[in-house]
Amino acid sequence: MEGLNLTRKWFAIAKTEFFVQTSKLRRVRKVASLLLLVFGIIWALFIVPNIMESVLSDLEGTGIDVLLMVSFPSLMRSVMLFLWILLLIYPISYALQEIRIGQWEIMLSNNVSTWDMMFGMFMGKIPIYGLFVLYATPVILTPFTIFFRVSIFGQIIMYFTVFFVALSTLFLSNLITTGIQAKLGESSRGNDIAKALSMVVALALLLPMYGLMFFSDSMSAILGFDIFILFPFTWAADIISWSVIIFNEIGVSATLFIDILKITALGDLVLILCFTIAIIIIAYISADRIFSFGAGPRTEKITTIGEENRFLKGIKRVYTGPPGVLMVNSIKEFTRKMQNVSRLIYGVIIAILLPVIMNYAMGSVPEGAPPEAQPFIVMLVIIMIGMMLAMISGVTFGGIGFLESKDQLWIIKSTPNGVWKFAKARIFGSFILIIPMAIIPSIVAAIIFGFTILDALMIIVYTYWSTCGAVLLCAGVTANNPAYEDQKSSAFILNTMVSLFTLLGILIISLMIGFEVMAINANLLLFMLILSTPMIVIGAIVYVIGIVRMSRPDTK
Amino acid sequence: MSSNLDIQTKGLSKNFGSVIALQNLDLEVQSGSVFGLLGPNGAGKTTAVRILSGLLKQTSGNATVCGFDINTQRKEIKAATGLLPETPGLYSKLSAVEFLEFIGALNDMSGELLHRRIDSLMDLMGLEDRQNDLLESYSSGMKQKVLVASTVLHEPKLVFLDEATSRLDPSASALVKEIIMAMAKEMDTTFFICTHMTDFAEDVCEVIGILNEGILNTLGSPRNIIEQVEAEDLEDAYLKIVGGQVDRSKLLSWRD
Numbered sequence A: 001m002e003g004l005n006l007t008r009k010w011f012a013i014a015k016t017e018f019f020v021q022t023s024k025l026r027r028v029r030k031v032a033s034l035l036l037l038v039f040g041i042i043w044a045l046f047i048v049p050n051i052m053e054s055v056l057s058d059l060e061g062t063g064i065d066v067l068l069m070v071s072f073p074s075l076m077r078s079v080m081l082f083l084w085i086l087l088l089i090y091p092i093s094y095a096l097q098e099i100r101i102g103q104w105e106i107m108l109s110n111n112v113s114t115w116d117m118m119f120g121m122f123m124g125k126i127p128i129y130g131l132f133v134l135y136a137t138p139v140i141l142t143p144f145t146i147f148f149r150v151s152i153f154g155q156i157i158m159y160f161t162v163f164f165v166a167l168s169t170l171f172l173s174n175l176i177t178t179g180i181q182a183k184l185g186e187s188s189r190g191n192d193i194a195k196a197l198s199m200v201v202a203l204a205l206l207l208p209m210y211g212l213m214f215f216s217d218s219m220s221a222i223l224g225f226d227i228f229i230l231f232p233f234t235w236a237a238d239i240i241s242w243s244v245i246i247f248n249e250i251g252v253s254a255t256l257f258i259d260i261l262k263i264t265a266l267g268d269l270v271l272i273l274c275f276t277i278a279i280i281i282i283a284y285i286s287a288d289r290i291f292s293f294g295a296g297p298r299t300e301k302i303t304t305i306g307e308e309n310r311f312l313k314g315i316k317r318v319y320t321g322p323p324g325v326l327m328v329n330s331i332k333e334f335t336r337k338m339q340n341v342s343r344l345i346y347g348v349i350i351a352i353l354l355p356v357i358m359n360y361a362m363g364s365v366p367e368g369a370p371p372e373a374q375p376f377i378v379m380l381v382i383i384m385i386g387m388m389l390a391m392i393s394g395v396t397f398g399g400i401g402f403l404e405s406k407d408q409l410w411i412i413k414s415t416p417n418g419v420w421k422f423a424k425a426r427i428f429g430s431f432i433l434i435i436p437m438a439i440i441p442s443i444v445a446a447i448i449f450g451f452t453i454l455d456a457l458m459i460i461v462y463t464y465w466s467t468c469g470a471v472l473l474c475a476g477v478t479a480n481n482p483a484y485e486d487q488k489s490s491a492f493i494l495n496t497m498v499s500l501f502t503l504l505g506i507l508i509i510s511l512m513i514g515f516e517v518m519a520i521n522a523n524l525l526l527f528m529l530i531l532s533t534p535m536i537v538i539g540a541i542v543y544v545i546g547i548v549r550m551s552r553p554d555t556k
Numbered sequence B: 001m002s003s004n005l006d007i008q009t010k011g012l013s014k015n016f017g018s019v020i021a022l023q024n025l026d027l028e029v030q031s032g033s034v035f036g037l038l039g040p041n042g043a044g045k046t047t048a049v050r051i052l053s054g055l056l057k058q059t060s061g062n063a064t065v066c067g068f069d070i071n072t073q074r075k076e077i078k079a080a081t082g083l084l085p086e087t088p089g090l091y092s093k094l095s096a097v098e099f100l101e102f103i104g105a106l107n108d109m110s111g112e113l114l115h116r117r118i119d120s121l122m123d124l125m126g127l128e129d130r131q132n133d134l135l136e137s138y139s140s141g142m143k144q145k146v147l148v149a150s151t152v153l154h155e156p157k158l159v160f161l162d163e164a165t166s167r168l169d170p171s172a173s174a175l176v177k178e179i180i181m182a183m184a185k186e187m188d189t190t191f192f193i194c195t196h197m198t199d200f201a202e203d204v205c206e207v208i209g210i211l212n213e214g215i216l217n218t219l220g221s222p223r224n225i226i227e228q229v230e231a232e233d234l235e236d237a238y239l240k241i242v243g244g245q246v247d248r249s250k251l252l253s254w255r256d
């Protein structure tokens, strides 16, 4: 034990955390981080200000500059809200994808205090998210600093505020993450719950935000004050706004903004400091409680399988023999994973929310808008529903849900034509599960917009068809470059990126062709077929190529 | 003559970049016999099994398995063999019965026959009480039992077992031993077993090969090998051949 420096344990943990996060860079991580940092500083001090300067000089006299001037405190609030959401939700849902209690046990058994662990994990995250903030902040702030000619001192305060808020938000998300993780334990069931929960957390935080955006006016009216004032991101945004007002050199005075900035600069500062200190105290007090490994959360429930339900029996009746068995077992295996189901539900819920929100937004289309605006927006909503479902299903069925492990692939491969049989069962199983996913949001949209039954049917077919195409494409990408369930692997990240960009690319090109055809022959059915068919064709080709490659014997 | 051989390799080699995993393997395994492959970690045992079962391409050399060529007749080989891979890759969200159903279906089996077999194999392995529980809740030994069952489910002519008994308790490993011997005798099934358990190998294997750094340097019956190096038992012989002599001065010096 003599060799261990007790006071620096959190540092070792932070280092490990950093290594885990940058594992893609491997050996070059030090050089790469340093380069990124240096470039980030150049970016913040020279590149962004210069670009912004020229953009702003173009805007001069267009009226946008006046708009910017009047509305900048609200603008600042929405920007900070966005940053806040990003820094709060992203680390939570990312970390919860994988439970690492095993690692904790190793650390705890090495006599590390729980506070050290939490603090170390937080510090380890700072480099990555710090870089993100370093790159994002200038883009947010320079328009204001240039426009209002904020003095250097004011700028320093502005930047400092953003960094401070980013840090405290990250700390909060770190606290929430570790809390949830510790309560769930390492059982694979707990793992599933955590993954499902990460989705729910994201949703639970996102939905109120949506609500806030759309109903803030009426809510504020009811409460008698601006509801935004209750949120930490508002305090931070207002501090920045105050710095602009106090340190500007073009003579903007505070009286213009008294209506919006209800709290004084000092008040905002005190609030945000209290908030941060409160989080740290809570973290410190609860550290031991959160990280204690009671028997409770780690007891595992053994799941015993009952009789097959009627739906699965029906499939077996239609597809008799081995193919039916493969398909049914593939469906069972997929749907028993909470993470898959929660992802799909997430997709369906958002797809259902879309028409609701858009319908609300359409109510506020200005009077003078051209009459084509209405049907155009409706069409846009339908296309967006299709895209949304396609992407989420693609990533779920094709990405994570495709194959659990390399060892599983060995087993499948060791049977005659096993990969082909597996591939067929997997894809047709997915196609069956997609049916309700396509139908429910389509029907909701049809009811909200008052479509005819025929139109509704067409929308269902379009949604289904394009979702199937997306699943084929994503599964094909995965088969070409198997990533299994390891969501931190570079293969997985690469696959997801490639899948999403290809999906978007194909959709956009199909959309453009579709509009061309619409101009000649305005047939909605034709339009939707053009929109969804290229995906199916390309997806099928990529999938077949992937399976051919997967079924070949390894060379390494 | 050659129809009596289930495995026949000629100069089989495999490189992973600069690592030579297998070098010039010449091996013949008689039909209906039990062959054991021993060797230290990283010797190339798993590599050999993967090549022979059609999962991995060799760098050079050639082989026939059950009379089929490993370059051109992989599908036939896979139909005729069963493989128990080194690390169990089970579906965590299927029950044991469902998993075996799945493997059976991959081997084109279904219906009454398949279910009867699954039932009796579960019975034999002593898992009948737990057969409908999800595999995620199984212990590693229980998983291994399920895998053993999945390997023999379609009555393969040749079975590859890569460390099949490493996680089993003594009675389970005795059971696997009995299954192997019964299948070899009654059904003329050939076994190709990679193991680290010398006593297990000594009991069940008729022929043993010792692989070291990709090279097969010893081949013969257990008795034969023991006598060759004048050892007490197979473990002793193995240590003498592979060189497992421990440098005692190093045992505790890592603390310095």
Ligand SMILES: Nc1ncnc2c1ncn2[C@@H]1O[C@H](COP(=O)(O)OP(=O)(O)OP(=O)(O)O)[C@@H](O)[C@H]1O
Binding pocket: A556, B016, B019, B020, B021, B039, B040, B041, B042, B043, B044, B045, B046, B047, B048, B086
């Ligand atoms: N996919 C691979 N890529 C690169 N090298 C590999 C790969 N598979 C095996 N090797 C290397 O080939 C050599 C033989 O490995 P193999 O798995 O065959 O050993 P083994 O005898 O089965 O060992 P063990 O007793 O530990 O299971 C090792 O040096 C290993 O590092």
Ligand SMILES: [Mg+2]
Binding pocket: B045, B046, B047, B086, B162
């Ligand atoms: Mg091995």
